[in-house]
Amino acid sequence: MEDKVDRRVxxxxxxxxxxxxxLILEQGYDATTVLEITExxxxxxxxxxxxxxxxxxxxxxxxxxxxxxxxxxxxxxxxKNWRLISQGAIDLxxxxxxxxxxxxxxxxxxxxxxxxxxxxxxxxxxxxxxVIEKAQAEAGIVPRLPAEVPANYIAAxxxxxxxxxxxxDMPIPAEEMAETFRLLNFQGTAQFLGIEAPGEQLLLQxxxxx
Amino acid sequence: MEDKVDRRVxxxxxxxxxxxxxLILEQGYDATTVLEITExxxxxxxxxxxxxxxxxxxxxxxxxxxxxxxxxxxxxxxxKNWRLISQGAIDLxxxxxxxxxxxxxxxxxxxxxxxxxxxxxxxxxxxxxxVIEKAQAEAGIVPRLPAEVPANYIAAxxxxxxxxxxxxDMPIPAEEMAETFRLLNFQGTAQFLGIEAPGEQLLLQxxxxx
DNA sequence: CAATTATTAAACACAGTGTATATTATTCTA
DNA sequence: TAGAATAATATACACTGTGTTTAATAATTG
Numbered sequence: 212m213e214d215k216v217d218r219r220v221x222x223x224x225x226x227x228x229x230x231x232x233x234l235i236l237e238q239g240y241d242a243t244t245v246l247e248i249t250e251x252x253x254x255x256x257x258x259x260x261x262x263x264x265x266x267x268x269x270x271x272x273x274x275x276x277x278x279x280x281x282x283x284x285x286x287x288x289x290x291k292n293w294r295l296i297s298q299g300a301i302d303l304x305x306x307x308x309x310x311x312x313x314x315x316x317x318x319x320x321x322x323x324x325x326x327x328x329x330x331x332x333x334x335x336x337x338x339x340x341x342v343i344e345k346a347q348a349e350a351g352i353v354p355r356l357p358a359e360v361p362a363n364y365i366a367a368x369x370x371x372x373x374x375x376x377x378x379x380d381m382p383i384p385a386e387e388m389a390e391t392f393r394l395l396n397f398q399g400t401a402q403f404l405g406i407e408a409p410g411e412q413l414l415l416q417x418x419x420x421x
Numbered sequence: 422m423e424d425k426v427d428r429r430v431x432x433x434x435x436x437x438x439x440x441x442x443x444l445i446l447e448q449g450y451d452a453t454t455v456l457e458i459t460e461x462x463x464x465x466x467x468x469x470x471x472x473x474x475x476x477x478x479x480x481x482x483x484x485x486x487x488x489x490x491x492x493x494x495x496x497x498x499x500x501k502n503w504r505l506i507s508q509g510a511i512d513l514x515x516x517x518x519x520x521x522x523x524x525x526x527x528x529x530x531x532x533x534x535x536x537x538x539x540x541x542x543x544x545x546x547x548x549x550x551x552v553i554e555k556a557q558a559e560a561g562i563v564p565r566l567p568a569e570v571p572a573n574y575i576a577a578x579x580x581x582x583x584x585x586x587x588x589x590d591m592p593i594p595a596e597e598m599a600e601t602f603r604l605l606n607f608q609g610t611a612q613f614l615g616i617e618a619p620g621e622q623l624l625l626q627x628x629x630x631x
Numbered sequence: 632c633a634a635t636t637a638t639t640a641a642a643c644a645c646a647g648t649g650t651a652t653a654t655t656a657t658t659c660t661a
Numbered sequence: 662t663a664g665a666a667t668a669a670t671a672t673a674c675a676c677t678g679t680g681t682t683t684a685a686t687a688a689t690t691g
Binding site for chain 2: 218272297320321322325328342343346348349351352354355358360361363364365366367368370371372375382391392394395396397398399400401402403404405
């Protein structure tokens with residue numbers, strides 16, 4: 212499609228992108244300088260400023276790509292059935308994180324990537340928002356809370372689980388994590404405490420130790 | 422107790438602490454310089470380095486205080502009954518965030534405060550870990566997951582809800598947020614979707630719209 | 632009051648940033 | 662494949678902010 216971009220530009224951007232990723236993982240965001248990035252990429256420092264405003268600009272445009280990829284795959288997996296949608300989206304989230312683990316680590320490591328992290332969270336929340344409303348309409352449920360609240364709860368807990376999982380170097384396979392997350396998120400944590408949840412009268416069957 | 426600290430030192434640290442908070446809220450962490458901090462505090466720039474290594478050092482020691490306060494209050498509210506403990510801890514978390522909203526905003530705004538944010542999360546997770554194990558032992562439940570997983574799930578979702586709540590300028594009172602969090606966290610989100618949760622055969626009674 | 636300790640301004644070397652320029656190298660395209 | 666267009670480069674420059682040192686001054690302590 213867009214073959215009009217000069218090869219040199221493609222090459223330069225690619226090299227800078229790779230260099231900043233490697234350096235951030237090695238030394239952290241703050242410790243990484245533009246000079247180091249261009250040295251690692253084997254480019255002149257002035258070249259950097261031909262393409263990016265500053266370090267953050269380069270990092271954001273690097274992460275942007277991964278985020279777009281996630282969005283594309285989520286939209287592509289859309290089906291009519293919202294149950295399958297939410298099921299698939301959760302699978303996809305963990306798969307995608309595993310696939311781009313290094314970049315996700317940069318995102319979750321906080322520095323510099325905060326705006327991206329927030330955008331991902333907001334995107335997931337709005338995605339969850341849609342699913343919730345669709346499901347509620349279908350089931351004829353009268354919402355007890357504005358959908359925004361559970362939507363953000365879902366986004367925060369999902370990202371939190373992914374962050375924790377990556378920090379621990381993914382000790383559990385992605386599918387299992389997705390399953391575990393569904394268990395915790397749909398059913399709640401009460402099942403682990405052997406209690407009925409407070410506030411609402413909801414009966415939970417609990418496993419009995421034998 | 423520790424009255425041995427020179428008044429001038431107390432005053433200087435206090436002023437620097439206040440100055441950096443105000444400036445970060447006004448301009449963000451990165452944009453704030455040591456010179457600006459000392460000007461705002463009406464102190465010489467050299468004085469800064471008599472007390473702190475750098476900007477981050479000052480910020481961390483500022484936030485440390487708030488974190489210690491939270492921990493102290495959590496330990497103080499300890500009772501024998503773990504149900505009350507977890508109930509009270511959640512209330513306390515939202516109250517404390519509301520009370521120190523500005524500082525929490527700095528923490529959640531990512532920059533510079535990441536290590537504090539992580540420490541708070543880890544502390545909450547270990548707190549939840551203890552509660553889960555106590556509850557499981559008491560109820561004779563055979564854990565289906567290592568307690569670390571639900572513990573981190575709880576920590577992430579709690580902090581996520583607090584962050585969201587502060588970002589939206591606390592549109593809901595703290596007690597209500599705590600109640601909402603308990604609802605979502607203990608019972609899960611399935612109740613909002615009108616489904617039984619997947620993976621496990623667990624019967625949920627759902628509200629029927631009339 | 633005298634001793635101690637904190638604050639201060641000033642000057643310094645330094646690291647990193649972002650821009651401008653003239654030259655060289657690569658690529659596009661006709 | 663030659664010529665036009667564009668990209669990369671080295672170098673130099675001004676600038677901002679950092680962190681340290683020094684010697685003089687001020688505040689606190691006992």
